[in-house]
Amino acid sequence: MRDIIVIGASAGGIEPLSKLVGGLAPGIRAALFVVVHIPSDANSALPQMLTRLGTLPALHPSNGEPLKRGRIYVAPPDRHLVVERARVGVNVGPKENRRRPSIDLLFRTAARSYGARVIGILLSGLSDDGSAGLATISARGGVTIVQDPAEARFAQMSRNAMELIKVDHCVGADAMGPLLMSLVSGGPAPLVTDEQCLRNKSSKQPWITRWNRRDSDVQTVAVSCGKSTMRRYDFNVVSVTRTPLPDSRTLSPIRSKSRCGRRSAG
Numbered sequence: 430m431r432d433i434i435v436i437g438a439s440a441g442g443i444e445p446l447s448k449l450v451g452g453l454a455p456g457i458r459a460a461l462f463v464v465v466h467i468p469s470d471a472n473s474a475l476p477q478m479l480t481r482l483g484t485l486p487a488l489h490p491s492n493g494e495p496l497k498r499g500r501i502y503v504a505p506p507d508r509h510l511v512v513e514r515a516r517v518g519v520n521v522g523p524k525e526n527r528r529r530p531s532i533d534l535l536f537r538t539a540a541r542s543y544g545a546r547v548i549g550i551l552l553s554g555l556s557d558d559g560s561a562g563l564a565t566i567s568a569r570g571g572v573t574i575v576q577d578p579a580e581a582r583f584a585q586m587s588r589n590a591m592e593l594i595k596v597d598h599c600v601g602a603d604a605m606g607p608l609l610m611s612l613v614s615g616g617p618a619p620l621v622t623d624e625q626c627l628r629n630k631s632s633k634q635p636w637i638t639r640w641n642r643r644d645s646d647v648q649t650v651a652v653s654c655g656k657s658t659m660r661r662y663d664f665n666v667v668s669v670t671r672t673p674l675p676d677s678r679t680l681s682p683i684r685s686k687s688r689c690g691r692r693s694a695g
Contacts, residue, residue: 452606
């Protein structure tokens with residue numbers, strides 16, 4: 430059963446979010462959580478707009494509110510939205526990726542609380558917020574979806590995620606509603622090819638080596654930039670540490686495109 434859907438969007442993300450919500454059938458047995466980057470002092474009318482566009486009620490939740498299926502929980506301005514066991518959390522904790530609300534925090538808490546029941550979606554945006562969180566969802570058995578970079582008004586968020594992990598589905602906004610309905614109902618997902626997405630990934634960035642290692646349910650990605658040390662990102666923690674290069678005999682090397690020296694995992 431997959432009944433927790435977490436969605437992150439930034440610049441250019443309102444239009445695909447509207448299409449996604451409008452494509453959901455009545456009575457979908459899932460709870461949706463949405464983080465959109467907006468100014469901290471803005472008055473958000475996003476819940477009212479999403480309620481008009483679709484069949485599910487959308488709202489700014491209160492901290493500790495019971496989690497219910499068939500609702501869309503939208504992060505209030507300047508507040509983090511987190512997923513807890515059977516409850517919704519709203520807080521003013523420290524910013525992540527210079528953002529509050531943070532997409533990474535939403536995705537990470539959902540993955541910790543519900544594991545393989547989570548579906549994570551990244552829409553249009555200019556930042557790398559959400560990439561590490563989507564990797565956490567993937568590491569815990571959830572489903573990962575990104576908006577097709579060819580369609581997104583700003584493709585950076587989709588591309589950043591695709592550089593970090595192999596996403597499960599790369600689709601246009603119009604296809605997301607039917608895809609979600611199939612995933613939530615437990616039926617086979619519509620056949621989606623990622624060839625177009627792969628063609629739209631940036632080809633100008635240098636090749637580097639990345640290792641994936643899973644210790645228990647923690648996935649570690651280490652990015653080598655041709656130096657004696659590397660950054661290591663543990664997706665279930667916020668901190669980033671620098672460690673010596675690991676013994677490559679204990680890891681499975683893969684090839685990945687990423688910007689050397691750039692914090693690509695949140």
